Amino acid sequence: MRLSPRLAKIVDLLILPTRVIDVGTDHGYLPIYLAENTSSNKIIASDYNKQPCQAALKHIQQAGVEDRVEVRQGSGLSVLDKDEVDQVVIAGMGSRTIIGILEDDYDLAQRLERLVLQPMAGSSSLRKWLVENNFKIVDETLVKEDDKLYQIIVAQPGKMEIKDDFVLEIGPVLLKNKDSLLEEYFTELKDQWQQIISKIADNSPDNQKIEILKRRIKRLEEIELKMER
Ligand SMILES: C[S@@+](CC[C@H](N)C(=O)[O-])C[C@H]1O[C@@H](n2cnc3c(N)ncnc32)[C@H](O)[C@@H]1O
Structure with missing residues (x-):
């Protein structure tokens, strides 16, 4: 098999x-x-x-x-x-x-x-x-x-013990191990969140939701930057 x-x-x-x-x-x-x-x-x-x-x-x-x-x-x-x-x-x-x-x-x-x-x-x-x-x-x-x-x-x-809920959401071991597909995964997540932002903005602009998603994208970019160092 x-x-x-x-x-x-x-x-x-x-x-x-x-x-x-x-x-x-x-x-x-x-x-x-x-x-x-x-x-x-x-x-x-x-x-x-x-x-x-x-x-x-x-x-x-x-x-x-x-x-x-x-x-x-x-x-x-x-x-x-x-x-x-x-x-x-x-x-x-x-x-x-x-x-x-x-x-x-x-x-x-x-x-x-x-x-x-x-x-x-x-x-x-x-x-x-x-x-x-x-x-x-x-x-x-x-x-x-x-x-x-x-x-x-x-x-x-x-x-x-989880100190950071965002890390738990993304995958604590994926981050710790610097998984080889992490970059692709991050891009996928950011694209998904960006699409949701566009949809919200098109339909009924909810600035609070958009702000939350933008903050998530920023957080992911910060993690990316930290990992590159
Ligand atoms: C998409 S298939 C996945 C097959 C295989 N595990 C794989 O990953 O390739 C999902 C299977 O889970 C079964 N399934 C769904 N709920 C279940 C449950 N509560 N207990 C046992 N099997 C379940 C479905 O009948 C179906 O055959």
């Missing part, structure tokens, strides 16, 4: 071998890869919907790893028994869905060793939720696939 750059990066962020569940697996590629390439002794592929479970099962059988990967249908972490896995992957969903999954089975999530999360949108709100709910962000990375930037956040249970 050859993984896309996004899924390959997610695998890189797991500590292997492991006992793992891929929540919302869809095609089942990541669990198949783990079965083919690692000695992980518990690999669960789960999905809320029947069709993805069937597709995953078909691919698992085609790859001949049905004795290594178990398919379970159900929502989020509810398909797990207590302490059945150490790590969880939740990828390719919106932040709200990911937060919902963690809220629904919070006690179980708090017993995990590592959560590798790849939100499709709303990564700032996911980071905020994590630190407000006793998870710390231990790693973060950006990955580019088909001209799109994806953020991957690695969390584990524990306290994280």
